[in-house]
Amino acid sequence: MAEWTDVCALDDIEEEDVVRFDHGERTFAVYRSPDGEVFATDGLCTHEQVHLADGLVLDDTIECPMHNGRFNYKTGAALRTPACVALGTYPARIVGGRVQIEL
Numbered sequence: 062m063a064e065w066t067d068v069c070a071l072d073d074i075e076e077e078d079v080v081r082f083d084h085g086e087r088t089f090a091v092y093r094s095p096d097g098e099v100f101a102t103d104g105l106c107t108h109e110q111v112h113l114a115d116g117l118v119l120d121d122t123i124e125c126p127m128h129n130g131r132f133n134y135k136t137g138a139a140l141r142t143p144a145c146v147a148l149g150t151y152p153a154r155i156v157g158g159r160v161q162i163e164l
């Protein structure tokens with residue numbers, strides 16, 4: 062059975078932006094797309110373990126703040142070197158104005 066974890070209020074994430082979410086020993090990046098949907102990926106870049114929430118969201122991509130590697134945050138796919146290993150992705154949803162992710 063799915064276990065949903067509360068992240069924050071939807072209003073805490075601007076459209077086309079990302080926030081960091083730490084849970085237990087793990088860290089995630091939670092995105093709000095330009096059309097208002099929410100998504101979640103691993104929080105650290107697969108290149109050198111930098112927090113992606115410090116990066117830049119452009120449409121459906123996240124650009125790493127360290128070396129400008131890019132990922133599609135909807136699929137996790139690595140799009141631009143030096144990032145070449147995909148991110149893990151997690152289901153995300155909006156319930157009653159709150160953002161939740163399934164871990």
Ligand code: FES
Nearest residue numbers: 106108125128130
């Ligand atoms: S740490 Fe993200 S591209 Fe290098």
